[in-house]
Amino acid sequence: MLSESAIEVLNNTFGYKDFRSGQSDIINAILLKKNILAIMPTGAGKSLCYQIPAIINELKTIVISPLIALMDDQVNALKQNRVSAERLHSHMKEEENNEIWKNFCKGDIKILYMSPEALMRESKLKIIQGLNIGLFVIDEAHCISKWGHGFRKDYENLSKLKDFFPNSNICAFTATADKDTREDIVEKLTGGNCELFLQSLKRPNLSLSVHQKFSWKDQLLKFLTDKKKQSGIVYCLSRKNTETVAEFLNSNGFKSIAYHAGQNSNIRERNQNIFMTETGIVMAATIAFGMGIDKPDVRFVAHISLPTNIEEYYQEIGRAGRDGKSSDTMMIYGLDDLYQRRRFIEEGSSNEDHKRMDHRRLDALLAFCETAACRQVSLLGYFSEKIENCGVCDNCLNPPLLEDGTELAQIVLSAIYRVGQSFGSNYIIDVLMGVKSEKIINNHHDKIKTFGRGKEYKKKFWQSFMRQLISSNHIIINIKKYGIYEITKTGFQLLKSEREFKYKSIVITENSSKKKYKKDDEINIKDEELPLLQRLKELRLELAKKQNVPAFVVFADQTLMHIVETKPQTLDEMKQIIGIGPHKLEKYGKIFLDAMSS
Ligand code: ADP
Ligand code: ZN
Numbered sequence: 001m002l003s004e005s006a007i008e009v010l011n012n013t014f015g016y017k018d019f020r021s022g023q024s025d026i027i028n029a030i031l032l033k034k035n036i037l038a039i040m041p042t043g044a045g046k047s048l049c050y051q052i053p054a055i056i057n058e059l060k061t062i063v064i065s066p067l068i069a070l071m072d073d074q075v076n077a078l079k080q081n082r083v084s085a086e087r088l089h090s091h092m093k094e095e096e097n098n099e100i101w102k103n104f105c106k107g108d109i110k111i112l113y114m115s116p117e118a119l120m121r122e123s124k125l126k127i128i129q130g131l132n133i134g135l136f137v138i139d140e141a142h143c144i145s146k147w148g149h150g151f152r153k154d155y156e157n158l159s160k161l162k163d164f165f166p167n168s169n170i171c172a173f174t175a176t177a178d179k180d181t182r183e184d185i186v187e188k189l190t191g192g193n194c195e196l197f198l199q200s201l202k203r204p205n206l207s208l209s210v211h212q213k214f215s216w217k218d219q220l221l222k223f224l225t226d227k228k229k230q231s232g233i234v235y236c237l238s239r240k241n242t243e244t245v246a247e248f249l250n251s252n253g254f255k256s257i258a259y260h261a262g263q264n265s266n267i268r269e270r271n272q273n274i275f276m277t278e279t280g281i282v283m284a285a286t287i288a289f290g291m292g293i294d295k296p297d298v299r300f301v302a303h304i305s306l307p308t309n310i311e312e313y314y315q316e317i318g319r320a321g322r323d324g325k326s327s328d329t330m331m332i333y334g335l336d337d338l339y340q341r342r343r344f345i346e347e348g349s350s351n352e353d354h355k356r357m358d359h360r361r362l363d364a365l366l367a368f369c370e371t372a373a374c375r376q377v378s379l380l381g382y383f384s385e386k387i388e389n390c391g392v393c394d395n396c397l398n399p400p401l402l403e404d405g406t407e408l409a410q411i412v413l414s415a416i417y418r419v420g421q422s423f424g425s426n427y428i429i430d431v432l433m434g435v436k437s438e439k440i441i442n443n444h445h446d447k448i449k450t451f452g453r454g455k456e457y458k459k460k461f462w463q464s465f466m467r468q469l470i471s472s473n474h475i476i477i478n479i480k481k482y483g484i485y486e487i488t489k490t491g492f493q494l495l496k497s498e499r500e501f502k503y504k505s506i507v508i509t510e511n512s513s514k515k516k517y518k519k520d521d522e523i524n525i526k527d528e529e530l531p532l533l534q535r536l537k538e539l540r541l542e543l544a545k546k547q548n549v550p551a552f553v554v555f556a557d558q559t560l561m562h563i564v565e566t567k568p569q570t571l572d573e574m575k576q577i578i579g580i581g582p583h584k585l586e587k588y589g590k591i592f593l594d595a596m597s598s
Helices: 005-011 023-031 046-056 068-080 094-106 123-128 153-164 179-190 218-222 240-252 267-279 312-317 337-346 351-372 376-380 408-420 425-433 438-442 460-473 488-496 527-547 557-566 571-575 584-596
Strands: 036-039 058-062 085-088 111-114 135-139 169-172 195-198 211-212 229-237 254-258 281-285 298-303 329-331 402-404 473-477 485-487 502-504
Touching: 005 023, 005 046, 023 036, 023 046, 023 195, 036 179, 046 058, 046 111, 046 135, 068 085, 068 111, 068 584, 085 094, 111 169, 123 153, 153 179, 169 179, 211 460, 218 240, 218 298, 218 329, 240 254, 240 281, 254 267, 267 281, 267 527, 298 312, 298 557, 312 351, 312 376, 329 351, 337 351, 337 460, 337 473, 351 376, 408 425, 408 460, 408 473, 408 488, 425 438, 425 460, 460 473, 460 502, 485 488, 527 557, 527 584, 571 584
Parallel strands: 036 169, 036 195, 058 111, 058 135, 085 111, 135 169, 211 329, 229 281, 229 298, 254 281, 298 329
Antiparallel strands: 402 502, 473 485
16 A cells, blocks of 8 residues: 555645556555665656655655766756755865755755765765665666676775665666676665566567668668657767767758767767757767656667667667657667677776676677567567567568578588688678689688689678678677687588578568557647647746756656647646646746747
């Protein structure tokens, strides 16, 4: 049974009617003083799960968050609902930080957001021990795990929290963590004393597609054909790529800006703000962009090269469609990307164990890319979740044809074997296609039996075919030896006809007439109502700019659409709108009523 006070806070502080699935169980557990780890998909509403107990609790709450922007947004949003929340971070003036700290110690602030570095200083911890903290919340908890995709060194220290505060409640939240990562988080933060809440990670409104890369420019433009004026993200492998992509999109009629960790922080902040507050911006970004980006109407996410691993990929595509409306994702990748990824792992500073794990995770991603099954089934399978076919991914819409590739595979494997397993993809393809390069002639490889045996196929065919051999683990790329191809045990079995090889028919099968996912309770706006919606959006932006907060902090898109759909005439009617609690009603109700009648 959920405490009445939780429902009261939900209604009267946040202006929401009902809890979403999973929220009340988590709130209950926290109110019962249990340590928890909750894995909930992006947009599911993690913040309320700890904010409501923090508001109800007599004691204070400290929330540890990895990003300044994230803290600012959360605190701004809470303040809009008159919750006494604050944050301490290095972008604020020292006096301001001191003042907040003083007020927190005095008990005037209920919820304090901090970075892990600020919290885990010995001197600070000593003082905090005397403050009687009821609840510690670790947001983006995957950052604490070395096995996780976003590991941060300063998060690691948080494993000492449980020793410093044995009587406090520790609650951790994240949107992605595979089994290894989950176990690691639980162990580090709570020593195993923890209740796990695993919510379905399904995001039915996202349509997934993965293609081999032929030309990123053509493929990206094709993907974006029906997406002009929509907000979206294009993830790129390198900093330089982000600039190239932004320039390319701008010259093709899109509004695009770049974001990467090499830019100075002012530019980064400015670009992020533009993305958050204006509509129709395409952010061309490296993986540095995105954590804590709570923009509800990101309509697409494209990857123009291979992401790091499945956790990271899930997190990145998860930034699309937080408002629950259908959103598209596309990944294109080629052999070069794979080679780069392997190289990044090898050249990284991790120890051998960790590198092995990273390679394994990359293998899993590759298997996902090359699968002929439903993408959502394959993706969630990685997080140990079983679901039905999604019906909207590329493989569901266009089931790939499987062909017998045993003989072709034998030609490839034989070529690799006959050149002594000492060369990489380009060389092997040249041999297959009978290219008489100087290097091949000098090595006498134009004399081997397989030279020119693959002439009738194009280079791109062979690249794709070999990628499928790699993802099926018949060939491995040996990065330590400059990316040469080696044959595995199963590869040798294939070569000796002891097993078969089926491959996905190699044709470009992009389909633009997709079935769109529609949410049952999607709000319906008629065409003639669009100008009103636009007017309200402009009003929202104006109000947000005045307060220096992102637009969605004032009202979510869903709220504006609900207003347009139901056209409330009085403050009482306004109160019924999704996302309008008493404080927002007081602050904005009249302004929006006036705007509607003008
Ligand atoms: P995430 O799980 O990604 O951290 P947030 O906590 O930012 O998600 O929540 C996503 C959005 O959903 C926010 O705008 C939040 O106010 C809204 N939300 C959360 N819980 C509810 C609810 N019970 N009813 C309606 N909206 C909710
Ligand atoms: Zn599917």
